[in-house]
């Protein structure tokens with residue numbers, strides 16, 4: 001556990017650095033010395049999404065008639081952040097004690113690395129973040145834990161390496177950062193939610209110019225829907241689709 005206290009302290013220090021900017025959306029850009037301000041602000045007001053150049057926003061609409069608790073996923077990567085917006089069916093998301101939402105990334109854009117074919121046909125997820133969008137019935141800031149895929153390339157599975165325990169070959173996900181590390185934030189209103197991930201704070205992760213994004217939502221610790229998805233069929237019973245490609249708007 002000491003390792004995790006160390007990480008928590010390190011990232012708390014980093015967060016203080018970010019917070020010293022004018023507001024949470026302002027960040028110093030080392031390349032040109034100018035302060036970068038994202039067009040997206042994490043506030044549960046989604047009018048900012050309408051101001052984006054639609055050609056730079058990747059969109060996945062629900063395509064499965066049964067697993068349809070997630071309606072739409074949008075992803076926009078600016079110079080600093082990965083911004084995510086999604087809508088859910090409020091009638092299906094009835095467990096609001098702590099419904100987890102996972103964000104999965106094919107961060108290297110390479111479909112031969114990573115895994116997790118459970119929810120994505122291309123099974124190339126390199127890392128994952130987890131926390132809930134509600135806590136005790138109220139909106140929750142999405143300030144997640146961070147995990148890397150340690151299983152076989154293009155493999156499947158949901159075994160976790162718990163903090164402080166060395167992994168073995170049966171494990172698929174390795175815990176890298178605990179919840180609350182400040183790598184991302186989120187807020188919702190109505191039946192929608194927005195997330196902003198600080199890409200450079202994901203340890204050991206280098207992003208390709210075009211990378212993959214997917215999300216799921218849980219009820220009682222079980223996924224009820226994910227995006228992107230596909231219609232269910234005889235040879236694709238779970239309705240799996242490839243991850244959503246996002247190209248960084250530089």
Ligand SMILES: [Ca+2]
Pocket residue numbers: 040041042043044045046047048049194
């Ligand atoms: Ca907003």
Ligand SMILES: [Ca+2]
Pocket residue numbers: 106107108109110111112113114124125126
């Ligand atoms: Ca990959």
